[in-house]
Amino acid sequence: MATPVLDKVEAESAASPYITVTFRVRRFNPEVSAEATWEDFQLEIDPKERVLDGLHKIKWELDGTLTFRRSCAHGICGSDAMRINGRNRLACKTLIKDINPEKPITIEPIKGLTVLKDLVVDMEPFFQAYRDVMPFLVTTGNEPTRERLQSPEDRERFDDTTKCILCAACTSSCPVFWNDGQYFGPAAIVNAHRFIFDSRDEAGEQRLEILNDKDGVWRCRTTFNCTDACPRGIEVTKAIQEVKRALITRRF
Amino acid sequence: MSADTTTATSGIGPVEGGAGTAYGVDNPAPVIEAPRKRTAKTPRSTRGNFEMAAWLFMRLSGIVLVVLVLGHLLIQLVLDGGVSKIGFAFVAGRWASPFWQIWDLLMLWLAMLHGGNGLRTVINDYAERDTTRFWLKMLLYTATVFTVLLGTLVIFTFDPNIR
Numbered sequence: 073m074a075t076p077v078l079d080k081v082e083a084e085s086a087a088s089p090y091i092t093v094t095f096r097v098r099r100f101n102p103e104v105s106a107e108a109t110w111e112d113f114q115l116e117i118d119p120k121e122r123v124l125d126g127l128h129k130i131k132w133e134l135d136g137t138l139t140f141r142r143s144c145a146h147g148i149c150g151s152d153a154m155r156i157n158g159r160n161r162l163a164c165k166t167l168i169k170d171i172n173p174e175k176p177i178t179i180e181p182i183k184g185l186t187v188l189k190d191l192v193v194d195m196e197p198f199f200q201a202y203r204d205v206m207p208f209l210v211t212t213g214n215e216p217t218r219e220r221l222q223s224p225e226d227r228e229r230f231d232d233t234t235k236c237i238l239c240a241a242c243t244s245s246c247p248v249f250w251n252d253g254q255y256f257g258p259a260a261i262v263n264a265h266r267f268i269f270d271s272r273d274e275a276g277e278q279r280l281e282i283l284n285d286k287d288g289v290w291r292c293r294t295t296f297n298c299t300d301a302c303p304r305g306i307e308v309t310k311a312i313q314e315v316k317r318a319l320i321t322r323r324f
Numbered sequence: 325m326s327a328d329t330t331t332a333t334s335g336i337g338p339v340e341g342g343a344g345t346a347y348g349v350d351n352p353a354p355v356i357e358a359p360r361k362r363t364a365k366t367p368r369s370t371r372g373n374f375e376m377a378a379w380l381f382m383r384l385s386g387i388v389l390v391v392l393v394l395g396h397l398l399i400q401l402v403l404d405g406g407v408s409k410i411g412f413a414f415v416a417g418r419w420a421s422p423f424w425q426i427w428d429l430l431m432l433w434l435a436m437l438h439g440g441n442g443l444r445t446v447i448n449d450y451a452e453r454d455t456t457r458f459w460l461k462m463l464l465y466t467a468t469v470f471t472v473l474l475g476t477l478v479i480f481t482f483d484p485n486i487r
Contacts, residue, residue: 102353103351106353293449319376
């Protein structure tokens with residue numbers, strides 16, 4: 073009599089997609105303590121959901137003080153780059169099933185930038201480096217009455233680096249940036265690359281000069297951390313090498 | 325929370341009392357300042373071709389050193405009896421020819437500058453304080469210059485008839 077009931081319960085639990093996952097979040101609140109601490113959260117979640125959904129669940133149901141950035145939640149805005157299981161990823165593009173939910177999932181703010189609260193960092197130094205490379209079209213002469221035309225081959229030249237969403241996953245994975253933070257960082261170089269190799273732009277020389285800085289492209293140690301970290305799959309290190317090559321061929 | 329209770333019991337506001345110990349809304353803990361923040365101390369421009377020249381030198385000297393060092397090791401350690409043949413007479417015999425003098429001189433300069441520049445990079449990347457960085461680099465430059473000058477002196481003034 074009891075056996076079929078038990079079977080049914082077991083079948084139901086097997087059908088349920090939910091599993092228990094531990095989120096180990098690096099918490100920091102300057103209004104409470106100067107120290108950052110790890111805090112564990114247990115939650116029932118479908119492993120096919122994303123880490124961001126888990127963070128939402130914590131914020132909405134367990135602890136409303138958990139602070140993190142997210143805007144579009146679909147991998148386009150670049151707000152929610154964080155260090156998940158020791159690697160920089162976008163929380164909204166990382167599925168829980170892909171990062172071994174049997175073990176606690178560690179979530180930290182990205183490294184090398186000032187932590188303001190929990191997972192929120194001060195992005196200002198990152199954007200400062202971005203602004204320094206003049207990430208806008210610079211031309212001379214009269215403005216054309218139509219769009220500035222470009223051949224598909226010319227467009228293809230810098231196609232890879234147009235994909236950047238400025239999430240800072242690459243820059244904050246770079247060990248040279250961690251050291252003293254003076255290095256421009258991969259993201260700024262990628263965005264300079266996007267205009268240096270654009271046939272319509274006329275300030276490539278100026279941008280190369282900016283990146284010829286003591287803390288410019290020559291501080292790159294080719295560790296490929298940036299290429300590994302990029303959630304958009306940009307070949308960041310390759311772009312940096314192309315800027316180096318452009319600098320050298322321009323001089324010699 | 326503890327700040328609230330002390331306020332209630334002592335009647336002293338959070339600003340006047342206990343400011344040193346407990347962090348609160350009005351007294352947040354200091355955050356570690358980001359290093360790339362532009363301050364008055366930030367130099368205006370650190371542009372120049374030195375880093376590019378150093379980067380290029382590392383690649384070019386590396387290629388030449390592969391030939392020089394591997395050839396050197398082969399001659400010294402493998403060919404013609406190996407390491408046991410090396411003695412004063414062997415070195416004197418080799419340095420009688422200007423070819424080997426130039427080979428060794430080139431190897432000395434390139435290897436020392438290549439290694440010195442590599443260590444300079446390592447110091448730049450790993451030293452945390454500016455004073456540490458400065459003194460480590462001074463030590464490195466002194467050692468490099470001393471070794472290069474001493475080696476050059478020996479190669480040029482080598483006397484096989486020394487007693």
